[in-house]
Amino acid sequence: xxxxxxxxxxFDFACCEGCQIEMTNFGEPFVQLLQHVEPVEFREAMxxxxxxxxxxxxxEGSFTREADRARLEEIRTRSDIVVxxxxxxxxxxxxxxxxxxxxxxxxxxxxxxxxxxxDSQKALPVSxxxxxxxxxxxxxxxxxEFIRVVSQLVHGTTRVYQPSYPVCMECxxxxxxxxxxDGDHCLGQVARAGCGAPCPADxxxxxxxxxxxxNPNEAALAKVLHERGGLPKKWADTKSRxxxxxxxxxx
Amino acid sequence: MRNMGRNVNISVHxxxxxxxxxxxxxxxxxxxxxxxxxxxxxxxxxxxxxxxGRHYSEVARITSxxxxxxxxxxxxxxxxxxxxxxxxxxSEQTVLLRRILKHAENFDSHILHxxxxxxxxxxxxxxxxxxxATHTEVVKRALRMKRLGHEWGSCxxxxxxxxxxxxxxxxxxxxxxxxxxxxxxxxxxxxxQKLLAAVPDAVETYKLLLSLAGNIPSFTRPTEYVxxxxxxxxxxxxxxxxxxxPDGKRxxxxxxxxxxxxxxxxxxxxxxxxxxxxLDSYMAGALARININYNxxxxxxRKLAEGLGFKTPCFNPYMNxxxxxxxxxxxxxxxxxxxxxxxxxxxxxxxxxxxxxFARGAGAAEVPRGILFHExxxxxxxxxxxxxxxxxxxxxxxxxxxxxxxxxxEMLAANxxxxxxxxxxxxxxxxxxxxxxxxxxxxxxTFKR
Numbered sequence: 184x185x186x187x188x189x190x191x192x193x194f195d196f197a198c199c200e201g202c203q204i205e206m207t208n209f210g211e212p213f214v215q216l217l218q219h220v221e222p223v224e225f226r227e228a229m230x231x232x233x234x235x236x237x238x239x240x241x242x243e244g245s246f247t248r249e250a251d252r253a254r255l256e257e258i259r260t261r262s263d264i265v266v267x268x269x270x271x272x273x274x275x276x277x278x279x280x281x282x283x284x285x286x287x288x289x290x291x292x293x294x295x296x297x298x299x300x301x302d303s304q305k306a307l308p309v310s311x312x313x314x315x316x317x318x319x320x321x322x323x324x325x326x327x328e329f330i331r332v333v334s335q336l337v338h339g340t341t342r343v344y345q346p347s348y349p350v351c352m353e354c355x356x357x358x359x360x361x362x363x364x365d366g367d368h369c370l371g372q373v374a375r376a377g378c379g380a381p382c383p384a385d386x387x388x389x390x391x392x393x394x395x396x397x398n399p400n401e402a403a404l405a406k407v408l409h410e411r412g413g414l415p416k417k418w419a420d421t422k423s424r425x426x427x428x429x430x431x432x433x434x
Numbered sequence: 435m436r437n438m439g440r441n442v443n444i445s446v447h448x449x450x451x452x453x454x455x456x457x458x459x460x461x462x463x464x465x466x467x468x469x470x471x472x473x474x475x476x477x478x479x480x481x482x483x484x485x486x487g488r489h490y491s492e493v494a495r496i497t498s499x500x501x502x503x504x505x506x507x508x509x510x511x512x513x514x515x516x517x518x519x520x521x522x523x524x525s526e527q528t529v530l531l532r533r534i535l536k537h538a539e540n541f542d543s544h545i546l547h548x549x550x551x552x553x554x555x556x557x558x559x560x561x562x563x564x565x566x567a568t569h570t571e572v573v574k575r576a577l578r579m580k581r582l583g584h585e586w587g588s589c590x591x592x593x594x595x596x597x598x599x600x601x602x603x604x605x606x607x608x609x610x611x612x613x614x615x616x617x618x619x620x621x622x623x624x625x626x627q628k629l630l631a632a633v634p635d636a637v638e639t640y641k642l643l644l645s646l647a648g649n650i651p652s653f654t655r656p657t658e659y660v661x662x663x664x665x666x667x668x669x670x671x672x673x674x675x676x677x678x679x680p681d682g683k684r685x686x687x688x689x690x691x692x693x694x695x696x697x698x699x700x701x702x703x704x705x706x707x708x709x710x711x712x713l714d715s716y717m718a719g720a721l722a723r724i725n726i727n728y729n730x731x732x733x734x735x736r737k738l739a740e741g742l743g744f745k746t747p748c749f750n751p752y753m754n755x756x757x758x759x760x761x762x763x764x765x766x767x768x769x770x771x772x773x774x775x776x777x778x779x780x781x782x783x784x785x786x787x788x789x790x791x792f793a794r795g796a797g798a799a800e801v802p803r804g805i806l807f808h809e810x811x812x813x814x815x816x817x818x819x820x821x822x823x824x825x826x827x828x829x830x831x832x833x834x835x836x837x838x839x840x841x842x843x844e845m846l847a848a849n850x851x852x853x854x855x856x857x858x859x860x861x862x863x864x865x866x867x868x869x870x871x872x873x874x875x876x877x878x879x880t881f882k883r
Contacts, residue, residue, distance in 0.1 A: 195477055200453055201502020203596040207546060208594070210581025211574050214566055222563050228550060229561030232449040248477075261619060275498040280484040287483035320749065385598040386606030390495065408556040415815065425492065 187335050192224035192237045194258055196244030196251055197278055197306065203227060203243060203270035209326060216330070219337050237262040238334055244316075245271045245278040245306040252312050259313040264336060268329065270317040270399045270426055274394045278306030278321055279428035303406045308429065317343045320394035320424060325378050346377040349396050350389045353380035364387050366414025370423055373399035392426045401432055439464045440846065444856045448475075449863055450549040451561070453503055454827075454870020460842055470842045472863065474870055477669070485810070485821040488515050490602055490789065491812060493818055498596045500823065501869055504538035507585060507595050507801030508808070509825075510671065515808040518690075518795025519561030519610050520816075522788045526605040527776060528669070534772050534797065535590040536671040537765035542583025542594060543566045543802035544720070544758035547867045548643075549576035552755045552807050555861050556646040572642065575635050582632050585606065585613055586769070589625045603786030604699060619781045629766050636763050640738050643759055650756070651858055654749040655840045657833055659712045659722035660695060662800050668722060668730040668764060670800045676726045677711055678748070684726075685712075689798045692807045696824050707831030715832035718804025719866065720757035721748060735764035735874045751837055754865045758802070792816055802816075803869050827868045834866055 203225075206213070206379060223233040240262035246255060261264055270276035281287040282305045319325075319332055323361055332343050350371035354361065362369035362383050369383060374391035382389050401423070408419035423431060442462035448455050456472040467646065481500055485493050494512035498505040510532055517524060522646045524532075549572075550562045561564055566573045584594050589609050591597030608614075610621030613785075662669030664677035664688060675687040677697050687695050696709045707714065722740075724731070728746040731739065739760045744753065794811040804826025811820040845855045 199499050199502040199505065204502045207550070207577070207580050208584040209577070210584075211577050213577050214574055215572065218568050222561075225447060225561075226450050227453060228451060228582070229563055230554075258451075277484070277496065279481045280496065284483060284486075289479045314701070323502065323593075353591055370870060371518075382598050383590040383593065384607075385611050386776045387598055387601065390492075411482055418817075425488075425496065431676075 188219060188221035188234065190233070190238045190345045191220045191231070191241065191333075192222070192239075192258075193241045193243070194224075194254075195226070195227065196242070196255075196272070196309070197247040198244030198269060198271040198276075199347065200227060201322075205323050205326045205337075206329065208329075214331070218220050220333065239264045239266060239333075241266050241268050242309050244326050245275045245310075246312045246421070247278060247307055247311045248304060252346070255309065255312045265313065266314045266317045266332065266336075269324045270320055270322040270392055271306075271392065272371045273318045274308050274310045275306040275429040276392075276426055279434075280424055282306060282434065284429050289366075299423060306344070306429075320345075320375060320393040321378055328377060336387075343434065344376065345404045347397055348376050350374040350376045350378070350380050350383075350391075350393075351376070352376055355382050357384060359384045363411050368408050368414055368422075370404070372407065373401070373404050373423070390425050391423055395423070395427050395430045399430075440849075442846070442852055442855065442860065446860060449860055451502075451554070452864055452868050454868065456863065456868060457871055458838075458856070458863065460838075460855070460859070462842075464721050465846070467842060467846075469627060470838050472831065472838055474831065476708075482823060485818045488818050490520060490810075490812055490816045491608070493821070494600070494602065495596070497808065497821070497823060500825070502517050502595050502777065502799035503515055503543050503869060504803065504806070506535055506591060506594060506600075506754075507799050509591075509600050510536060511797050511799040511808040511823075512805045512810075513600060514672075514797025514799065515795050515810050516797070516812075517787075518797055519793050519796070519810050519812050520602065521793070524787055525614050525753065525784055527779070527782055527784060530738070530772055531609070532600065532604060533667065533671045534769050534776075535587055535597070537589035537769045537772070538583055538590065539594065540670060540802050541762045542580065543867075544762040545576065545579045545583055547802070547876075548639075548755050548759050548762075549573075549579070550564065551864055551867070552861075555857070556649045560567050561776070575638060579632065579635050579639070582628060583731050585628065588627060589621055591871055601735060603788060604784055605646060605658065606786065608781065609782060610793040613779050615783050617818055618783075619777060622773050622781065625771075626770055631824065632766060633817050636766060639759065640741065640763075643756065644742060647756070650750075651752050651754060651860075651861065652750060653841055653844070655751070655837055656747075657836070658711055658716035658747045659720050659725045660711065660716045661723040661726045661777075661805055662798060663726060666734065667768060668727045668732075672799075675798065675805065676748070677716070678722075678726045680747070681711060689807070690796065692796055692809075692824065696807070696829060698824070698828070705742075707828060708835070709829040711803035714777050714828065715836045717751065717833045718826040719754055719831045720761050720802070721751065721754040722804060723732075723800060724748070724757045724760060732758065732764045732767040734767045735760050738763055751833075751862060752865045758867070766878070788846040790817065796858070801826060801869075803828060803867050807869075810834065814826075820871060827866075827870055830866050830868065834863060834868075837862055 608618035612618035662673035664673030
């Protein structure tokens with residue numbers, strides 16, 4: 184008898200929904216995935232909703248307003264496993280680039296910024312509101328990593344592997360010329376690997392879209408960005424805010 | 435009259451199969467419409483504040499994150515705005531490659547929308563997933579075409595969700611990240627072959643659409659249509675702002691004057707900020723573009739349009755999905771020609787052009803859902819001091835609302851049952867293919883249940 188399929192649901196909060204788009208980029212093999220997982224709820228793709236227990240809930244996007252807490256708690260209550268996928272859900276991602284500002288609402292909404300529905304607090308990871316069991320980082324997430332995690336969960340693994348070494352390792356492995364040697368700058372030395380380092384290979388710096396490695400040396404990063412990368416001091420100091428704002432010492 | 439005294443209560447909270455969060459609320463009491471609203475409760479994300487203080491090399495990388503589906507278009511509109519502000523003129527090769535990249539995104543997104551979000555309504559399924567078991571070949575074809583869009587865009591831009599290689603002044607590496615020009619040309623030839631190999635799938639899609647066309651609701655509301663008009667090709671990557679009125683009157687506006695077209699304003703009883711130009715509202719997107727630029731469509735795409743009985747000007751917003759398919763076919767054939775042009779000229783290894791000044795500039799591109807504007811100002815060190823992004827879905831919110839206001843009374847007059855009304859309204863919203871999480875500029879939201 185075939186094994187029952189794992190009931191999977193997808194939910195989204197403040198984000199661009201690009202990580203769910205990544206899933207559609209598999210092409211035909213996606214049909215094979217459906218032999219192992221049964222989508223039971225996915226607002227962007229389906230009208231069906233479920234009252235049954237969800238085995239794995241994938242949550243995309245940041246927790247940016249108190250109004251979303253109840254919805255997150257409900258997802259937690261309905262699900263056995265919660266996976267935060269994409270950097271917005273994992274760390275706050277690009278949304279946290281506003282966290283150090285106090286005038287972001289006024290800058291965008293002008294005199295209407297005090298209206299209650301425009302309330303937005305700091306962009307936080309999903310784990311700031313509910314317990315998260317596993318994380319798939321990246322902006323966008325790496326679709327191969329997504330499949331690996333799904334495969335592990337379908338097979339009942341309790342520990343999902345996450346590299347703790349920096350992106351530099353992956354550039355060396357694929358023999359990409361260092362951005363610094365090309366007269367550029369890069370965050371690869373403190374960025375969490377696992378993506379395969381596609382950006383330096385495409386001729387652009389790593390922006391640490393998967394966040395920092397554990398215990399990053401931020402002072403050394405700023406020094407290298409300034410002295411070797413030629414970035415003005417202020418830019419060197421704030422460079423890593425783009426994706427790692429909530430992991431910085433000044434968060 | 436049977437309608438007298440009829441009560442209708444439609445409340446669709448977070449409509450499914452659209453990008454982002456929107457609500458439909460219709461209350462009819464004793465035959466009188468008390469409320470008929472399209473609402474947008476998406477979490478605001480403040481991109482225009484976030485780009486302040488960031489270097490010009492980072493800005494497109496940040497604003498591409500506004501939307502995962504149209505991140506190529508956001509990247510290109512952003513690069514063009516920055517390049518206008520920085521006095522950069524990119525090479526002809528860069529423009530050609532960017533055009534191919536833009537076509538890839540339109541194809542990619544249109545296939546996703548037509549097959550995965552709209553088709554289930556036309557065959558009476560709640561989503562594409564049950565169809566994977568009953569219509570496996572159709573779903574496989576859809577996924578195959580979606581994958582093609584992804585590979586096509588990735589060949590040029592590095593990837594389709596937040597492209598890597600498109601940078602201020604040009605491209606950071608050759609197509610396919612080729613180490614040599616010769617390899618880059620080979621990658622383009624391979625892409626061209628892939629595109630030509632997709633023609634049979636496009637023909638099958640045409641037949642499918644032809645068989646389902648009868649299920650597309652008939653509803654018309656003439657409105658103003660706004661989209662890019664390009665001297666070079668069917669407006670997508672570049673051009674001036676074209677405005678078309680129902681009587682056929684046309685107007686061209688410079689991109690730098692985009693605010694004179696968008697005229698955003700707030701409506702008390704409603705939700706998102708609206709845009710209006712000559713009429714109460716206007717429409718952006720595939721239907722607007724095709725109404726404005728029909729004669730610039732590739733002949734092969736026009737052939738299919740004729741086969742589908744598609745005539746311009748088309749005033750039925752539900753036909754936007756058909757317009758999207760016609761555009762997708764146009765993009766396949768046009769990209770083949772664009773690749774040929776790059777190859778005829780010979781691919782060159784170019785360095786991105788450096789800034790010549792630091793000032794203010796605006797840029798526009800057509801994303802799948804319509805015309806998109808970005809505008810930035812930079813200080814003398816190249817750091818951004820101001821950003822403004824006006825996205826097509828915000829320009830369409832007002833037009834969706836006006837469609838509701840015409841459609842609901844028509845549905846009541848025809849005495850259509852409530853579930854049918856609800857589905858009809860949902861399908862209308864889906865036809866616009868709204869991209870609500872894009873709505874960065876202004877969201878004036880109410881939480882009503």
